[in-house]
Amino acid sequence: xxxxxxxxxxxxxxxxxxxxxxxxxxxxxxxxxxxxxxxxxxxxxxxxxxxxxxxxxxxxxxxxxxxxxxxxxxxxxxxxxxxxxxxxxxxxxxxxxxxxxxxxxxxxxxxxxxxxxxxxxxxxxxxxxxxxxxxxxxxxxxxxxxxxxxxxxxxxxxxxxxxxxxxxxxxxxxxxxxxxxxxxxxxxxxxxxxxxxxxxxxxxxxxxxxxxxxxxxxxxxxxxxxxxxxxxxxxxxxxxxxxxxxxxxxxxxxxxxxxxxxxxxxxxxxxxxxxxxxxxxxxxxxxxxxxxxxxxxxxxxxxxxxxxxxxxxxxxxxxxxxxxxxxxxxxxxxxxxxxxxxxxxxxxxxxxxxxxxxxxxxxxxxxxxxxxxxxxxxxxxxxxxxxxxxxxxxxxxxxxxxxxxxxxxxxxxxxxxxxxxxxxxxxxxxxxxxxxxxxxxxxxxxxxxxxx
Amino acid sequence: xxxxxxxxxxxxxxxxxxxxxxxxxxxxxxxxxxxxxxxxxxxxxxxxxxxxxxxxxxxxxxxxxxxxxxxxxxxxxxxxxxxxxxxxxxxxxxxxxxxxxxxxxxxxxxxxxxxxxxxxxxxxxxxxxxxxxxxxxxxxxxxxxxxxxxxxxxxxxxxxxxxxxxxxxxxxxxxxxxxxxxxxxxxxxxxxxxxxxxxxxxxxxxxxxxxxxxxxxxxxxxxxxxxxxxxxxxxxxxxxxxxxxxxxxxxxxxxxxxxxxxxxxxxxxxxxxxxxxxxxxxxxxxxxxxxxxxxxxxxxxxxxxxxxxxxxxxxxxxxxxxxxxxxxxxxxxx
Ligand SMILES: Cc1cc2nc3c(=O)[nH]c(=O)nc-3n(C[C@H](O)[C@H](O)[C@H](O)COP(=O)(O)O)c2cc1C
Ligand code: SF4
Ligand code: SF4
Ligand code: FES
Numbered sequence: 001x002x003x004x005x006x007x008x009x010x011x012x013x014x015x016x017x018x019x020x021x022x023x024x025x026x027x028x029x030x031x032x033x034x035x036x037x038x039x040x041x042x043x044x045x046x047x048x049x050x051x052x053x054x055x056x057x058x059x060x061x062x063x064x065x066x067x068x069x070x071x072x073x074x075x076x077x078x079x080x081x082x083x084x085x086x087x088x089x090x091x092x093x094x095x096x097x098x099x100x101x102x103x104x105x106x107x108x109x110x111x112x113x114x115x116x117x118x119x120x121x122x123x124x125x126x127x128x129x130x131x132x133x134x135x136x137x138x139x140x141x142x143x144x145x146x147x148x149x150x151x152x153x154x155x156x157x158x159x160x161x162x163x164x165x166x167x168x169x170x171x172x173x174x175x176x177x178x179x180x181x182x183x184x185x186x187x188x189x190x191x192x193x194x195x196x197x198x199x200x201x202x203x204x205x206x207x208x209x210x211x212x213x214x215x216x217x218x219x220x221x222x223x224x225x226x227x228x229x230x231x232x233x234x235x236x237x238x239x240x241x242x243x244x245x246x247x248x249x250x251x252x253x254x255x256x257x258x259x260x261x262x263x264x265x266x267x268x269x270x271x272x273x274x275x276x277x278x279x280x281x282x283x284x285x286x287x288x289x290x291x292x293x294x295x296x297x298x299x300x301x302x303x304x305x306x307x308x309x310x311x312x313x314x315x316x317x318x319x320x321x322x323x324x325x326x327x328x329x330x331x332x333x334x335x336x337x338x339x340x341x342x343x344x345x346x347x348x349x350x351x352x353x354x355x356x357x358x359x360x361x362x363x364x365x366x367x368x369x370x371x372x373x374x375x376x377x378x379x380x381x382x383x384x385x386x387x388x389x390x391x392x393x394x395x396x397x398x399x400x401x402x403x404x405x406x407x408x409x410x411x412x413x414x415x416x417x418x419x420x421x422x423x424x425x426x427x428x429x430x431x432x433x434x435x436x437x438x439x440x441x442x443x444x445x446x447x448x449x450x451x452x
Numbered sequence: 453x454x455x456x457x458x459x460x461x462x463x464x465x466x467x468x469x470x471x472x473x474x475x476x477x478x479x480x481x482x483x484x485x486x487x488x489x490x491x492x493x494x495x496x497x498x499x500x501x502x503x504x505x506x507x508x509x510x511x512x513x514x515x516x517x518x519x520x521x522x523x524x525x526x527x528x529x530x531x532x533x534x535x536x537x538x539x540x541x542x543x544x545x546x547x548x549x550x551x552x553x554x555x556x557x558x559x560x561x562x563x564x565x566x567x568x569x570x571x572x573x574x575x576x577x578x579x580x581x582x583x584x585x586x587x588x589x590x591x592x593x594x595x596x597x598x599x600x601x602x603x604x605x606x607x608x609x610x611x612x613x614x615x616x617x618x619x620x621x622x623x624x625x626x627x628x629x630x631x632x633x634x635x636x637x638x639x640x641x642x643x644x645x646x647x648x649x650x651x652x653x654x655x656x657x658x659x660x661x662x663x664x665x666x667x668x669x670x671x672x673x674x675x676x677x678x679x680x681x682x683x684x685x686x687x688x689x690x691x692x693x694x695x696x697x698x699x700x701x702x703x704x705x706x707x708x709x710x711x712x713x714x715x716x717x718x719x720x721x722x723x724x725x726x727x728x729x730x731x732x733x734x735x736x737x738x739x740x741x742x743x744x745x746x747x748x749x750x751x752x753x754x755x756x757x758x759x760x761x762x763x764x765x766x767x768x769x770x771x772x773x774x775x776x777x778x779x780x781x782x783x784x785x786x
Binding site for chain 1: 503504505506507508510526527529532551552555556558559560562563592593595598617618620636637639640641642643644
């Protein structure tokens with residue numbers, strides 16, 4: 001069995017109650033942090049742990065905390081990003097449902113470190129039932145003196161509020177989230193200023209993913225140095241992976257970073273291999289926004305090295321032959337799946353979720369969706385493929401927030417690796433409506449030098 | 453003060469100036485540089501928080517500053533990026549910028565109807581200018597354009613949502629210039645639209661200014677609707693003693709003979725309103741007796757209409773009265 005730090009107790013009956021959570025050693029980190037550590041010491045431990053943001057971008061959490069502006073007399077906020085709407089990602093849901101007190105405890109520790117007396121959990125609107133789970137946990141924690149005024153007699157005050165979103169993926173982008181939390185239209189803000197300087201209500205704010213905040217609990221319990229020993233290189237600790245697609249055991253797994261992709265997909269401890277003995281065709285390893293990898297680049301990098309579940313290894317080869325760990329949404333496709341249809345499906349999502357502020361994202365996503373629909377339905381033209389490439393290229397990097405990039409990358413990667421399948425849709429329009437293309441036939445010839 | 457170089461031209465500007473405004477300042481000192489100013493479809497200097505959205509003003513920062521000379525990894529919106537001392541910027545000189553801008557213009561025109569012949573904005577439309585300078589002859593878009601119904605939003609303002617480029621200027625104007633905004637943007641993405649609260653309409657002293665800030669023909673003046681083409685009217689500067697304390701009564705009258713067909717605020721060389729005017733001046737004072745005429749107004753904004761043929765924008769000609777309008781050659785198929 002591998003090490004588990006977040007979900008180790010998630011299967012204990014009644015762990016969602018304060019009583020059992022506490023009995024199982026819960027709120028020890030909160031006690032330790034508030035009673036025997038200074039805020040800066042906690043931040044220092046998180047820095048030492050090497051923890052990287054689990055929301056997708058992988059920014060070092062301790063560093064983010066140390067950037068928080070601390071002007072006199074101005075409140076600071078901690079905002080927990082529980083908007084989780086990236087297709088393929090459902091890990092935060094599992095954590096909050098099963099072990100809500102871990103998040104509450106994480107919020108207490110983190111808020112204390114940041115000097116925030118108010119914390120918000122901004123939760124995806126569709127997770128309506130989890131709101132009740134969280135509110136119950138918050139009420140229990142308060143009744144037991146872990147929230148409210150003068151927590152554990154230390155003089156530290158903290159209130160946690162849960163706010164439901166209204167069904168917009170874009171409100172997971174941290175500045176759109178803050179706008180929405182303020183009661184405004186959820187448009188991403190133009191940065192700078194960054195939330196660390198001007199965030200919620202114009203005050204310094206840290207926005208962190210559910211999993212990042214929960215990870216503060218084991219870090220405080222075991223120390224940052226010990227946490228950093230788990231994992232591999234700059235990918236420290238454990239990571240929740242949401243596994244879905246044509247596999248035997250879809251679900252949420254806590255893995256130690258550094259596990260090989262092959263073991264994660266094939267072993268019975270995790271995904272349990274391909275369903276119905278089908279062949280692996282492709283995998284999107286980090287949620288819908290990251291580049292898709294064809295079967296021959298999943299277990300080995302272009303250089304022939306074993307591909308590992310780490311930030312570095314998954315992105316080895318850059319966008320030419322690599323992908324990203326992203327938010328850990330591991331989507332597996334077997335030989336019966338159609339890449340063109342999948343790309344259409346993702347693009348449809350981004351078109352629907354674009355906030356519409358920037359012209360390239362607003363107009364470009366809709367254009368790509370229409371072209372992909374046409375290709376998928378046997379009505380496409382050869383030029384459409386190059387046109388798609390040109391459109392994604394003109395969106396990427398030219399928008400306010402990374403949704404534009406997130407919409408471009410899946411299209412670019414699909415064309416890069418599966419161009420023959422796109423072309424087949426054009427040359428065999430009838431057949432493409434009746435059967436799937438299968439695995440790609442022209443195996444990518446790996447460059448001899450590792451690309452950026 | 454900060455030294456900034458744009459397309460090889462050096463200038464010193466106050467700290468906190470944006471790249472776009474630095475380029476505009478250069479052009480104000482050296483009119484021959486006005487063609488180097490990045491086009492701006494959403495930024496409006498008088499509206500706080502505007503800019504950053506349309507992406508037409510993207511530029512390349514090849515040197516961040518004297519202190520940190522690294523280039524910026526992505527193109528930046530010049531309207532929302534402040535200069536640093538020693539910064540070097542490429543606009544016209546950067547092929548990457550020109551390519552991205554061409555893309556942005558294509559995106560803006562994708563769903564834009566080509567109804568210039570029946571649009572009241574034609575002749576003073578920033579999108580026309582932009583399309584002329586940066587657009588392609590043909591569209592690569594082969595799908596049906598997005599359409600909305602034409603709507604009255606208030607008794608004086610017409611909304612052609614089909615033409616809107618979602619620059620948000622009218623929203624900022626309503627927030628900052630009028631008392632209480634009753635319109636805004638609903639829905640998101642390519643299905644976003646301008647709308648008013650149910651059963652509400654835009655009706656307050658300064659609401660007419662949304663017409664002037666709109667870069668395209670999405671918001672037009674119902675009292676001028678289809679009365680004339682802009683280029684067939686003669687603009688005159690005029691003023692009156694306006695009783696509204698927030699309005700200085702300095703306007704432009706757009707005349708045909710002795711008839712005042714339209715009243716607008718005065719716009720500067722960047723197409724921005726010099727000072728906002730009240731609805732009484734704009735909509736209710738349409739007889740010559742209401743005004744003290746100052747004289748004919750030179751329309752000195754660069755424009756696609758100039759003497760019946762298109763000039764390159766660099767040899768900036770003055771648009772005077774009775775110019776004729778030429779339809780863009782090879783206009784897009786619909
Ligand atoms: C379009 C978009 C959607 C996002 N959705 C989420 C989300 O649902 N949950 C999340 O934690 N981060 C999301 N992010 C990333 C956040 O902007 C932010 O980086 C993150 O919450 C920071 O937390 P971390 O440092 O703990 O990862 C999204 C980003 C973008 C651009
Ligand atoms: S990139 Fe897309 S989602 Fe992000 S701000 Fe621009 S339009 Fe909105
Ligand atoms: S109506 Fe005009 S001013 Fe308002 S957002 Fe649309 S284009 Fe901009
Ligand atoms: S003018 Fe700068 S982005 Fe629109």
